[in-house]
Amino acid sequence: MSIDEYNGCAIVAMVGKDCVALATDTRFGVQRSTITTDFQRVFQMGPRLFVAMSGLVTDAYTVSARLKYRLNLYELRENRPVSPSVFVSMVSNLLYERRFGPYFSTPVIAGLDPTSGKPFIAGFDCIGDPSIGSDFITDGTAGEQLMGMCETFWRPDLNK
């Protein structure tokens, strides 16, 4: 059993008409045991920016905390909210810094651009390769199954 499957999760992000949606499961398990069913996997990074972390839970927490740290410093220095493309670069850099001993967690970003309000979603691999999504991003142990569901149900300009 691989390390990505130790805690297990399901994450999906979708683009709609002037909106985005980000959904995760709330099961926290250790292999086949379920420990809690109210586990939070989504972390808010800004008024319209959310990150969901898949994979090993300890790394999910660490990455999101370190990301928030860098993001806060950026916003303090620059005195402006971060834009999605810059945020993607930040995530990518953070993960690649651990290229040869990676975090076993991959982020999925969903948000709206602070100035234009344009919807934005992105996924990564554990060493930071970004995939900007124009329709949906899926991740986690149920990633493939979710991909099938998304392909079936997603269409452009879905409203809230």
Add this chain to the structure above:
Amino acid sequence: MTERYSFSLTTFSPSGKLVQIEYALAAVAAGAPTVGIKAKNGVVVATEKKAKNSLYEQDSVHKIEKIADHIGMVYSGMGPDFRVLVKRARKIAMQYESSYGEAIPTGQLVQRVGAVMQEYTQSGGVRPFGVSLLIMGMDDGKPTLWQCDPSGTFFPWKATALGKNHINGKTFLEKRFNADQELDDAIHVAILTLKESFEGAMTEENVEIGICNDLGKFVRLSHNEIKDHL
């Protein structure tokens, strides 16, 4: 940097001044005159580049340097100190682009360069930089002009003068500055301001002009372009 000194050579005087910084500012004030003006659609900097000897190869070395595609930098004071800061500023700009995937806003570059200059006023065995920098840039179509002093302080300016005769230069600019003028007019005013402190005739050989244009790019004007403006 020598590691033998762990204490700073820049220490406070009883009156509360850092004398080394005052002396550094004196070195700046003795340097070649430099002028910077912000226009509605761009920024211009102009600096005197007098050759001490007719055998001097003027075009091999430049005083106005590109830091990033949209940022230019010039100085008054000690050339070698300037070159160290140009190298640092370029690295800072490129590192920012590498981390954030975005061109560095000029204000952010200025903050970081100012922090570097401040380090040299509070570190062991080093002296402050003997230059004041004029950093100009275009951020998303907005022109910006900043001055960075040996102490590490930075000021945003609409128009300013550095180096020899900078007080007269600033007085001249106060009268001539117009916030609505276009870049070409600003270049004209910059040249006039520089002429005030110029000894002898001003030609395209002994002056350097750099601009940030409305396309957001830093460009150093060629000899012919300068000749057209003179």
